Amino acid sequence: MRSNQLDGQPDSVVGRVFTLLSAFGPEDRTLSLAELSRRTGIAKATAHRLLRQLAEWDVVEISADGVRVGMGLFELGLLASRSVDLRAAAAPFLADLFEATAGETVHLAVADGNDVVYVQKLEGRHGPPMASRVGGRMPAYCTGVGKALLAHAPPERVASVFAGDLVRRTPRTVIAPGLIERELARVRESGIATEHEESTVGITCVASPILGEDGMAVAAVSITGRSTRIDVGRLGPAIRTAALGISRSLRSASRRHHP
Structure with missing residues (x-):
């Protein structure tokens, strides 16, 4: 177990955020909340709250189809x-x-x-x-x-x-x-x-x-x-x-x- 994790999961907000963003693979355009929770082990309620906050900064986009990486993250990459x-x-x-x-x-x-x-x-x-x-x-x-x-x-x-x-x-x-x-x-x-x-x-x-x-x-x-x-x-x-x-x-x- 890494020092920044607790019971296999990140023990900080930043750790959970990066865990959620890292769950997207090269072929994933959109992921459902349930799938993100499954891949990361983060509770759906917690994942939903964090994703809503990330959406305010355009780091992710939330739609009826699910969650996708937003333009804000792309601009940081540039x-x-x-x-x-x-x-x-x-x-x-x-x-x-x-x-x-x-x-x-x-x-x-x-x-x-x-x-x-x-x-x-x-x-x-x-x-x-x-x-x-x-x-x-x-x-x-x-x-x-x-x-x-x-x-x-x-x-x-x-x-x-x-x-x-x-x-x-x-x-x-x-x-x-x-x-x-x-x-x-x-x-x-x-x-x-x-x-x-x-x-x-x-x-x-x-x-x-x-x-x-x-x-x-x-x-x-x-x-x-x-x-x-x-x-x-x-x-x-x-x-x-x-x-x-x-x-x-x-x-x-x-x-x-x-x-």
């Missing part, structure tokens, strides 16, 4: 495929950065609300261990990738970050919106963002935005390592070149798919 496209386009550039820096940590991140989410990470050979992980998140205002993303973000996203809780994570964390805004202006001018022990003591990061056709940042790439090892002046041009290369690769792929 978000995941875009992340895969981004990682595929960035992969050779990330590998080159990793080798060129003799194995410093390389990150690829995207924006999610007031945070950044790491979608790829090449773990450094020199330590120290970092809190970042693929699928993990950090505040945008105090990370190199976050500043790179905010410098080329819609004004409302920047305003949302400034209106949020700007916590001083280390003695060097900048939390004054005016100072952060001036730094974002420098990032827009140079194409390079830096973080000196603002999110983690002893860690320095140099980052650059990956821009879409509209000039907005779709992602950011960074090199991160011990403050005693990271030379921003030397690594800045390398990270900028990688970001420009990924941007061109993404735009080329987009034109091929949408001529």
Whole structure:
């Protein structure tokens, strides 16, 4: 029995929801409530309640014929495929950065609300261990990738970050919106963002935005390592070149798919 199950069934609402959605097979267009209950072992009353809630978010559709997967779930799937496209386009550039820096940590991140989410990470050979992980998140205002993303973000996203809780994570964390805004202006001018022990003591990061056709940042790439090892002046041009290369690769792929 897995740790997240009780008597063979999920012991959380999220677990039950995913169990219901996973009951649909490739050939199943529509399933009845009775069939879903049979396949999952979830009581019909519970399954009915959860499905009604999922229908409100368009994750499933309920009709007289039964239950089918909704467009909301399809749209979420498209978000995941875009992340895969981004990682595929960035992969050779990330590998080159990793080798060129003799194995410093390389990150690829995207924006999610007031945070950044790491979608790829090449773990450094020199330590120290970092809190970042693929699928993990950090505040945008105090990370190199976050500043790179905010410098080329819609004004409302920047305003949302400034209106949020700007916590001083280390003695060097900048939390004054005016100072952060001036730094974002420098990032827009140079194409390079830096973080000196603002999110983690002893860690320095140099980052650059990956821009879409509209000039907005779709992602950011960074090199991160011990403050005693990271030379921003030397690594800045390398990270900028990688970001420009990924941007061109993404735009080329987009034109091929949408001529």
